[in-house]
Structures are given as structure tokens and as C-alpha cells.
Amino acid sequence: MISLLATVPALALVMSTGGAAEAHGTPMKPGSRTFLCWQDGLTDTGEIKPVNPACKNAQAVSGTTPFYNWFSVLRSDGAGRTRGFVPDGQLCSGGNTNFTGFNAPRNDWPLTHLTAGATVDFSYNAWAAHPGWFYIYVTKDGFDPTRNLTWNDIEDRPFLSVDHPPLNGSPGTVEADYAWTGQLPAGKSGRHIIYMVWQRSDSAETFYSCSDVVFDGGNGEVTGIHEPGDPADPVPGTCTATRRTTGNWSGGYQSEVTVTNSGDVPMLGWMVDWTLPAGQTVNSLWSGNATYTGQNVMVHNADWNGSLGPGQSATFGYVVSGAGGDTATTLPCRVG
The missing domain is CATH 2.60.40.290 (Immunoglobulin-like)
Structure with a gap:
């Protein structure tokens, strides 16, 4: 297991932190499908050769390009829209056809182990700089990861909303992120998806992501990927x-x-x-x-x-x- 999350002091469910959020990326804690599949496939030479079966399937469907652009699951016309905008079965790609392979309903995606009701660190990579809000949803009880993800599978309201969190580090690097703390939903057990929507406040551009999790008493350990090298070294293109x-x-x-x-x-x-x-x-x-x-x-x-x-x-x-x-x-x- 690879530990990526830590329990921290409690924080209100809806936060408004000082400073400007400057986001363009994807969740790293808990890791999104695109981020963890990039880690899984990363080699010492910078090539992408996925080991995880779901990641390999995503490569077969959508090619290698989405792995180098793991931070680009976005819709420039999103304007924060969710239900009725992103079609059922396409939630994990945000309806962006470049990432169709990441919509596949499977139970073998890289998995983050969590404890229901715990207060944890969240981290969202900041590849570029823009202000905005983050809305974090979770699937309903009884979610089946082997069926197409639809909006009816997602709780109606986000369990956490974050208003312009501060930027840490320099954009354009893997280390740069927006970090906050928040409480996970209580009473959850088994497999779920944490669904994040990031809405820029200076344009209509909106980001969407799926993070596969299991509520089993874990503290952020990640399974289903091989041990990555240093993810800070490779740069996804110039x-x-x-x-x-x-x-x-x-x-x-x-x-x-x-x-x-x-x-x-x-x-x-x-x-x-x-x-x-x-x-x-x-x-x-x-x-x-x-x-x-x-x-x-x-x-x-x-x-x-x-x-x-x-x-x-x-x-x-x-x-x-x-x-x-x-x-x-x-x-x-x-x-x-």
C-alpha cells in the first residue's frame, strides 16, 4: 500500500479560505483515475506503460495521450454545470471524448482506502493558475463500480465545498497543489467514487474527476498501482x-x-x-x-x-x- 492521506483536525464542511485558488489539475488525495493511472504507468524513461488492468484498458481505448495530460479532464464550456450537462456514463471524463477510456465501469481501478467520517487532507494538483471553487460529491449507498456511473448514483449535494483555497508551490509542477482539510461522509462502507467538480470563477472552464475509494477503515493507502518512481521529474510535454x-x-x-x-x-x-x-x-x-x-x-x-x-x-x-x-x-x- 502507498499512503497518500493523513487524518487531521476537524474543519467545517463548507470552507472559505483566504487568498486565491489557482487551479488547473486533478485530485491527488484521493487520487483521480487519470493521476493514479499516470503514476501506475510511469517508467524511468518517462514512457507510459500501465500495469493496472483498468489503466491498461483506458490506454487501449483512448491511447497514451491522456496519461501525459492527466490534469486536463475539463470542459471549456462547463460553467460549473453537472446534471443534465455531463451525460450519464461519461462522468469520469466530464464528457470530454479524449478521456473516454476512464469511464469504464470496472472494479479494478487504483483504489484509495478511507475511513468514513474521518477528517482528512485533500490535495488537488495545481498545474496552472486560475481562481475557483471545488465541489466534492460521493456515490450513494449500494454503489456498484461494475455498472455505468450515472448522476442517479451520486448524492444530490456535495459533502464538501471549498471556496478559493490557497495555492501551495509553483504551478506547472506535480508538487504544486491546493490543500485543505475536510470531513468525509459518515456511515459509508465498501466501494464508492468521490466525484470532484472544480469550477473556475474567471471563465466557464470546469474540471471533472473520479477518485475510486473504499471505506474500510483505511488512512489514505493506495492499492492497485505499482510503486511509482519520483513523479516530480517527468514533465507532461513542452x-x-x-x-x-x-x-x-x-x-x-x-x-x-x-x-x-x-x-x-x-x-x-x-x-x-x-x-x-x-x-x-x-x-x-x-x-x-x-x-x-x-x-x-x-x-x-x-x-x-x-x-x-x-x-x-x-x-x-x-x-x-x-x-x-x-x-x-x-x-x-x-x-x-
Whole structure:
């Protein structure tokens, strides 16, 4: 067994902590299917070769790319929606077809052992930085993991809601996370799924995840995966972004940014951020989803141009008003 959770002092079920949550990732405590299958399949060379039967099946259905992008089970149009939005049988992928293999109803997914009613540490990986809320649900009594997971299997209300928890560590690493404590539901026994929904407060982007657990008196031990190496070393891909001015006029200009998968593994999404020169604002932007904070601009891929194999590229463009142009030719780029 691998111990990933610890019992800690009690905390209210609904928390509002200071600071800004900056989340883009997946649960690590209790680990989601994508995170634990990535750990299970990780080799010393950075290749993914799952050992767990359910993880191997997920690879057979969806390929290896979701293992390198374990933090990207998201819907850019989610807006926090759950029932009536994510279809039954697709809860663990959030309806994102890139992760269809992780919806499979099986009883051999990696498993976290817990104690009903205990107060534990939760950890949600922070691969990128965005504010938001976390809603944590659990399946109803009598849940059968060998049947398709539907919304009728999930308790109507979350047993824990977390409002903008603080960020620990540097985004873009496995160590970075949002950590909080909370009480697990009492009276549970046997196999269940803890279902987490993370809703950004600065865009409609919403993340969904399934963590397979068993309430058997455990303290966060994980079974069903082989002993991983150091999960902090491998980086799930790299990308580069180059900017060029495609037109300019008095009081404004137009630019195009080319994002290239510069790594040797596929990726499902990318992020580019930069700071506009003083006095400039973006009037319009296409082929990407943008967030603006003062002069800071962050652009995520659109639904259709985030999946890039090694060496492949995508572009987005934007129009700026304001004098002075922009001399930048490269912009910071991250996978996610």
C-alpha cells in the first residue's frame, strides 16, 4: 500500500479560505483515475506503460495521450454545470471524448482506502493558475463500480465545498497543489467514487474527476498501482509560442501567435500568457479563450486546436488598440 492521506483536525464542511485558488489539475488525495493511472504507468524513461488492468484498458481505448495530460479532464464550456450537462456514463471524463477510456465501469481501478467520517487532507494538483471553487460529491449507498456511473448514483449535494483555497508551490509542477482539510461522509462502507467538480470563477472552464475509494477503515493507502518512481521529474510535454505582427495602423495592430508542441509526447491543451505594453488593450481575439487581468493576458486553446502531436502547431490571433506596437517575438507557453 502507498499512503497518500493523513487524518487531521476537524474543519467545517463548507470552507472559505483566504487568498486565491489557482487551479488547473486533478485530485491527488484521493487520487483521480487519470493521476493514479499516470503514476501506475510511469517508467524511468518517462514512457507510459500501465500495469493496472483498468489503466491498461483506458490506454487501449483512448491511447497514451491522456496519461501525459492527466490534469486536463475539463470542459471549456462547463460553467460549473453537472446534471443534465455531463451525460450519464461519461462522468469520469466530464464528457470530454479524449478521456473516454476512464469511464469504464470496472472494479479494478487504483483504489484509495478511507475511513468514513474521518477528517482528512485533500490535495488537488495545481498545474496552472486560475481562481475557483471545488465541489466534492460521493456515490450513494449500494454503489456498484461494475455498472455505468450515472448522476442517479451520486448524492444530490456535495459533502464538501471549498471556496478559493490557497495555492501551495509553483504551478506547472506535480508538487504544486491546493490543500485543505475536510470531513468525509459518515456511515459509508465498501466501494464508492468521490466525484470532484472544480469550477473556475474567471471563465466557464470546469474540471471533472473520479477518485475510486473504499471505506474500510483505511488512512489514505493506495492499492492497485505499482510503486511509482519520483513523479516530480517527468514533465507532461513542452510547448513554445512565437508572436508576429500581421498588420499595424495608427493606434493599433494585429498579431498572430503560433503555438508548437516542442516536446516528444502528445498534449491535449496549451496556455500562453504575456503582459501587454502600457496603454494597450485587446479588442478581439480568435481561436483561443482569453482571460484578462489588467495588462496581463492568458490564452487557453479553443476546443478544437488544443490537441497537438510532437512538432504540430496551432495559431490564434488578436487585435490591439493603443499606440506603440509590440516587439515581443516569443511568449511564455505551458502545456495544460
